[in-house]
Amino acid sequence: MRALLWIVGVVAGVLILLGLLLEAVRWLIIIGLAALVVVIVLAAVKTRRVLNRPAGRR
Structure with a gap:
């Protein structure tokens, strides 16, 4: 009985x-x-910022 318990x-x-x-x-x-x-959202936001920057500042 003890083993079963x-x-x-x-x-x-x-x-x-x-x-x-x-x-x-x-x-x-x-x-x-x-x-x-x-x-993913932060990467998309950062990518948009980089792409929208003027070409002279890259």
């Missing part, structure tokens, strides 16, 4: 840790995608 406890702990890990991975993916969008 240990097995159930270990399995429950693994499932809880796996759930937390999957949740963390999901949030990291969301944060990474948001950062990627910000980088």
Whole structure:
């Protein structure tokens, strides 16, 4: 009986840790995608500034 309780406890702990890990991975993916969008927007803005500068200042 004691071994069964240990097995159930270990399995429950693994499932809880796996759930937390999957949740963390999901949030990291969301944060990474948001950062990627910000980088693309900043690159586009910087490129437009460079292209709109007068030719003599390049």
